[in-house]
Amino acid sequence: MEEYNIEKASVGDFIGIRGTVKIENGEHIAIGRNHWVGQGLENIGSYLIIFGCGQCGASNTWNIYIGSDTSTTTTVGTTSLVSPIGTAPGTPPNSTSTSGIYYSSSTTPVVLTWIATWNAGTVSGTLGEAGLYLQYISALTNGAYATSTTALASRISAADGSFTSFTINTAAALTVTWTVSLVYA
């Protein structure tokens, strides 16, 4: 019997999935890296073995919510914002949009962007956390899927040290831009 043959890793062995969040509110701009939670992990993994689902894109239904918590760090078991602003899961943004720069024959990485804007005066208080909610495929069994629900996939929080919490300027719009890059690592 031949011995197992595992060579060392090199470029192309891995795909890294990274997220960066920019929060803009008047003159205030905060930028930080997101933290993926277990639901986000399972969601992406589930996609790899689903079939026959016409609306299984993670951005089929999605949203971004914000919250006031400044003391609770993100864990893989985090399933929602700790203290959402507004009724849970939070006050929805007034407008949303997405964009994507996909792979072409000569360029990588892939960059995906979700943008949420709350009009001036819509939300108030301390902003200490924000969450990206994506359509959730929870069944990691062969071919099974369940859609139409969204769940927290990733969170950015002051408690994680990703940005410094601040008081929302209600005279200005608040915009959260969530950018996810898929890169070779």
Added chain:
Amino acid sequence: MLEIDNSKYIDTTELKLFGEVEIENGNTRIKGRNHWVGTGLETLAAFIGTGSGTGVSNPINNWYILLGTNTTTATSVTMSALVNPIPIQPNFKLTAGNYYSGSTNAVTVKYTAVWFPGTVSGTIGEIGLYLTLNGGVYPAGNPGMVSRLSAADTSFTAFTVNMSNALNVVWYINLVYV
């Protein structure tokens, strides 16, 4: 299969996707790490960034693993098919997946392909995982190569098929925290 233990320290700021391939043919046992090509990156991104309709097919609507004979061409990002494929699809296919929650958070998805004895012959120097592709520059619904294992990448040593035995390929894709 790879044992994953990230319970001591988990950096949740980044997810990492990687694949391992196990090949079994008689006394030949090989295990190597795959190389992702651009279409693999794209189809994953299309799932995350899109919603419904023709841009969102599902990876195993039509999928297979193909074998090839090439031993000299390294995998590149722009590669879209095996260099010298043996145009014989496996006789048997199976998929499965697991989500490990709790202290060890990881997802493992497994694609299994089996060629019965005598079905394929010659030198095996490359293997490709073909999944249904998503949108982007590729039409939805067409299977394309998302990842490749090749002798030219030194991922494994090419071997001659023992036609008296079945040839099994198990392709693991693992999604873990960095």
